[in-house]
Amino acid sequence: MASLVIPGQPLSAQGPSAQLAPGPGTFSRGGQVYAALVGQVSREGGVLSVKGKEETQAIPEPNATVIGTVTRITRQAATLSLLTVDGRPCRPDFTGIIRAQDVRQTAKDSVKIWSCYRPGDVVRAKVISLGDSRSYFLSTAANSLGVLFAVSSTTGEPLEAVSWEEMRDVTTDEREPRKVAGPE
Known part of the structure; x- marks a missing residue:
């Protein structure tokens, strides 16, 4: 295999x-x-x-594209455990934060983090700065950035993208809000 x-x-x-x-x-x-x-x-x-693909582990730097899993949600931000940096694996102790103002390019004041991400979602984001001593600051304010994979909060089944702001459960047709990543 x-x-x-x-x-x-x-x-x-x-x-x-x-x-x-x-x-x-x-x-x-x-x-x-x-x-x-x-x-x-x-x-x-x-x-x-x-x-x-490569045995060397990458370190996140500004403008790098990262993929991570959402571990925590607050009113102001989503916390991610980073998995890859520019397609290369990274150490599991790297974390990133997507602040509400860094979710979208427009309508930044009306963003509700809970309607964009949920714990367990796999997200593609861009590193915008080194942040603080614990986390990198991330952004999904581009069409190609956002949720790549998510499961339904009710059935646990994988969701498929319907639009840039919605995913649906294929078994129940139930829709859930997300900031969906478009194709790169």
Whole structure:
């Protein structure tokens, strides 16, 4: 098995999920195994792993494109655990913050973080500054930036993009607001 995956992509479709365990470069949530790195999938026995395209780990710098998982939401910002920097894996202790004013290019004053991101969403963002000692400041104020992958808050099923501000559950047709990333 040698397919290219991105962070947050479900891997259980590669085989029966009940018998698969997460290995290096993967994580498990809700009984599903997901990729944590950009790289090639391999399966040895009942263990799925992802080997990154490059073994060197990247460090976020201004103007770098990052992919991360939303870990926390407040009224003013979303906190991400960064997974990749410009397509290369990074250390798991890098975090980024998307402030409300950095979500969109227009209508910045009316942004509600909860209607743009939810915990567990996989987001593509741009590093705008080094921030403080704990986090990088990130922006999704471009059409190609925003939520790449999300699951329904009610069913746990993957959502698909409907527009730049909405995703839907394909099984129930229920729609949820998000700041959706367009194609690069």
